[in-house]
Every structure is written in C-alpha cells, then in structure tokens.
Amino acid sequence: MDKKKKRSITRGIILALLAVAIGYTVYTTITKDKVDVLKVGAEAPDFELVDLNGEMHRLSEYKGQGVLLNFWGTWCEPCKREFPAIERQYKSFETQGVHVLAVNIAQSDFEVKNYVKSMNMTFPVTIDKTKSVMNAYNVTNLPATILINKEGKIEKIVTGEMTEAQIAAHMESIKPE
C-alpha cells in the first residue's frame, strides 16, 4: 500500500514537471512577440542621452521621481497627436515630481529641432542616434511610452497613442508621495 502511494507520488511529480515544462514553452512562444526582456515591475534599464540643449539625462538620476519615457519619430502621426497633451500634462506634473523624457529614434538634429520648435515642446527631447536605448527598451512600434516609478521600476508599458486622460492617469500613477 505504502509502495503504491509512493509510486503515485513519483508519477505525479514527473507528470507535473513535464506539464510545467510544456506550459512554459507554450506560454513563452505565445507571448514572445509582445514582451521580450522588458517586464512590468522590472528595473528600467538605465541609459544616458543628451538633449537638444546639450544637457545630459541619466535615468538613474531621476530616482525618487517619476519618469514618463516617450519614444517617437517625426513621421509618426499618433506621436504628433499625443504631444500637445503630453506637453500640457508635463506642465502640471513637472512640479509634482513627474518628468517627461522624449527619445527620438535616430533622426537628424535638424529634423528633431525643427519639429520640437513647430510643436512648441518644452520638455527635454533627446535623440537616440545609435538606437541603443531603443534596443535596451525593446521598442519596435511608435509611439511607445514607458512609465517609470520613483523606485526606478517599470510601472506600465504603453504602445500606441494615449488620450490626455490616460496620460494624466499614468502620470498620477508614478507620482512620488
């Protein structure tokens, strides 16, 4: 009787391990395209970029404050639509410890400066000339917005256009107390 019980337990364990292995395989292949390395709750990869005014921005220096990281390009229409809303929310949240950092994907200084001027953007805009920050954040589609909380952890990843209400809610969620 005892032996039989033991055998059942062994079998159960073997089958359970195999089921977990298969489950993991299926799960990762299905979700592979969506999120690769970057996960909500994980440490946001640190980076350093220079903005159009020549000022250096290192993500880790924003620790203790919230950061809305926005990847964009001049050709991206949804980016263009959401910028005015981001600009307005930036103005109201900047004093509450939530910063906006826009990262352009490898375009020329001329194009970016011209665009920023015509869109009246006042938050810091950087250019990821070598696409290394884009790779680190695994950005494939624009716009992509990463919300980073005061601990430097990723609070939320948004791909695609956001409404002004969403932007406000996202910024509220990473507001340091």
Next chain:
Amino acid sequence: MEKIICECGHENPVGTKICGRCGRPLTEEEKQKKILDMRYDGIAIRSKTHNKSIIDKIWNFFSSVKVGITLIILNLIAASIGTILPQEFYVSVSTDAEKAKYYEDMYGAFGTLYYNLGLSDLYSSWWFQILVGMLAVSIIVASIDRGLPLHKSLKNQRVKRHQSFMKRQRVFAEGAPAAEQGKTLDLVEQKMKAMKYKVRREGNALMAEKNRFARYGPYINHVGLIVFLGAVMLRLLPGFYIDESMWLREGELRAVPGMEGYFIHNDEFILETYDNEPQGEQLKQGVNVMAKNYQTNVTLYKQQEGDLPGQTDNLEVVDTFEIKVNSPLKHEGYAMYQMDYGLNELKTMKFALTNKASGDSLGELTIDLANPETEYVLSDNTRVEIVSYLPDFSGFEEGVPQTASPTPNNPAFIFRMYTPEKPEGETSFVAIQQTLEPLGENAYKMSFQGVETRNMSGLTIRKDKTIPFLFIGGMIFMLGVAIGSYWAHRRLWVEELPDGTIRLAAHTNKNWFGMKKELDAVTAFAHLPAYVDQAETEKEENKKEGDNTL
C-alpha cells in the same frame, strides 16, 4: 497490491508474465504458448500493474505504445503541413495585414486559407508545441515504465531456470551429451568464455550471457531525444538564443540588437557581379547578371565597462571585419551574417541657387540627407536656409507637408533663399519633379544638380548557446541507435540433470543467425545434444496445416 506467487515461492507483481526468479510462465496465455514472449523478459510493465487513480490513468495513457505511435504520426503530419507554404518567418513583411496579403497574392485562395488557419506560423502555434510536448511525455513515461523494470530484471537474473521456461525458449535442446559426459558444463564454460560470454554457474546450472547493454539501446536513444527536445526548449529562455536583424546603411553607427554594449559601423557595402556574356542556364532563366560577392565591411565597437545605453563617447574598436555570405563576423559566441542589401538609397542632394531669368548660378550646395544643416552660406549676402525637410514626402495636410517615414525615399524641402537681389528672402518648396512657390513668384530657384547614393546591408545577428546541447542530444541518440542495432543480447542456459541429461535453451533479442553460429560452435566443442529452433518448426507446422486445408 496483490502479488502473484510462483510455485518456486517468488513474489511477482501483478501483470508479470514470466516468474522473475525461475522463469515459469505465470499467465494462462503464456502457458499456452510454445515460445515465451521475451520482449521485456516477461516483466510486468509498470503501467499495466495498476490502473486506479487519475495520475495512474494519465501515466498509462502516455505509456501506451499505441498512443506513442499515434503521437509520432500526428507530429509528422503536422510538421509536414508546415512545409507546404513558406512560414511567416521567411516572409519579409511585418504587419498582419501585409502577411495576409502576401499569402493571398502568392498562393491565392489556398494561401488565404493557409494563413487564416494559422498554418503559416505552425511551429510556434500552441497546439504544435503541445503535440511535441506530449510526444516527449510519452517517450519519458514509456521509458521509465519499461526501462526500469527491465533493468531490475536483467540485473537479478537467476542462473537456474525452470524447465517450463527452458522448454518455451525458441532454441531448446535436451539429451545426453555425445562424449565427455560429466565435463559438459566445464567445456561449455570454457567455450563460451572464449566467445566473450560472461558465464555464471550455480550447482548443476550454467548461464552464459553477452552484450546485455544492447537491451539499453532504445532507452539511451530516448534519453538523446529528450536532451534534444530540452535543448530546443532552452532556446526560449532569455540569453540562450538570439536571432535579430538590422539594416545598416553605409556610414551609419548603430547599436547591435541582441548584443548588449556593442556597436557596428558600416564602412562599405560591396556587390560584385560576374561580367560574362549570359550563356547556358543563365540565358534560359533570363538572368543577365550573376552576383559573385555580397560583402559588408564593418567596424565593431564595444562600450567601456559600465557604460550605459546611449553613451557612445568612449567606444573602443574591437576589430574590422569583412562580412560575406557564408563567412559571418564571429565574436564572443555571436555571429553576424550578410542576409540582404539595398542599393542606391539617396545620401546627398546637390542644388544650385540659380536666377530663373538669366540662368546664372550663385553657387552650389550639397545637403547630407542624413544630417541636413539649418543654413548653407554661399557668400557674404547669399545663403539658403532649410525651413523644413521631409525625407519621405507624402503630401500636404492642412498646408503642412508630411513625411511617411524617416527614410529619404522621396525627399522634399522648404527653402528660404537670401540673395543680394532679394535680401528679405524667397520661399520655395522643392520635391522631386515638383517645385512650388507658395508665397508668390520668385526670382531665384534651387535647381537640382545631382545626387550621391549609398547602399545598405541587411545583417542578422545570431547566438545559439543550445548548439552543444543539441549536439550532445544527437550524439546520445546515435549512440543508442548504434548500441541497439549493432549488438545483440545473447543468453544461453544449460542444466545438467541428475541422470546426466543436458537441457539447454538460448535466447537473443535479434540476429538469430549469429546466435546459432555460436551455438553450433559450443555444441560441437562440448558435445551437446542438437538444438531445435522451435520458431522454425512452428512455422513449418503451420505451413503443413495450411497445405492440408487446401
């Protein structure tokens, strides 16, 4: 659990066909047989011993050979369906809509059906993975279920077997030795040892055995298969498998995707062709030019230790490489392959500032499309300002020119031209084959002079840490196949009865011909009674019966 107690007193688990100790047949079915089923040496296959809890039921399902074979066939069918049309992986379009269109354009209604059924991405579908997973479970469970008891039974073999076991072996003999009576067992031992058998004796019984390991062949190749499947699964874990692609234009410096801290600069892309007159197959297929070489010369850079993404001030040159087809860049386990190329993308555009009436030029300017400047000064009071640059002009929206992409496919500019004649400036919109003067008639124009182009390389970055595991799995598999196919497990049992009669039986799991040759040798040497191959006599009897019915 109930046990079957053999006449010899040995307790066998339920389901045992042949007593583990003396070899008596235990089931009615076996007792009726002339020759015992020696496939697993008569052991109780574990799954057949209990069939009670849900765990046992699942276990038994996977242990079944029928289920195993069904799974193999299903896997083969599914895998071959995936080869009917190219998988999405090989189709170089990105969005779902483009993919759907690709399959429709290329393969018509069948293509659409194939795509909609998800067969175009079959190998990463959940059901295919589950199918492969179930096959793996079946292999593992069936191996445990049969391999372990078989191992136990082979390890605990008795020298002396019961008469009913001996009589039911395929090769059997009974009779008095022709000569040297009384020394028979010694002679058998001597001869069998000479033929590299392991000989054990117990009283008046002898057992000779060789190549027992051949019985483990199938289990070894199952282990190989599992290692192989495990290695394939390992690819899904982060860091084990990287397969990334990138476009790199000449003169560009880019971070290498999947290769943290590395940057690559495209020094030059080279496409060489054979300059022969088309002939033979070339003419038949209408190919004018044949490529001889695709090559990208690159410089690989590495960040300093501790540098972050975005920091490119302290890059260190690793080396320069010539990446050619079949000759990838190799560095630290990464390989970078030449996969694709694009020729003649616009790099610079040259314009002359000319007077429309006289055609006189006030000077030329060359605009680097990847990095245009705000202002080009031609002389003290002549300059051209770029008001707007659209690399891929796609039309106007509320009077504002738009760009569809960051690539200079269709560059357009808004220029502001300052000349001694018009110091306040004139505005001109210039696109390819199109000039607009939105703020009124101008005296000057930007006349197009020419372009410079550059090429781009499509590179693929791969790293596969699972290759050693795949290799080991494959080797284990081959080892198992070799062991299982080239060696045969041979056994001979001999017993000298008190009256001097010799009773012997032999068994092998394959190649009876070879076994018989050795039996002939030992029969001659030890003057044993002639043996009978009961399978052959059985066959002959059947034949005769068959003849009678005619």
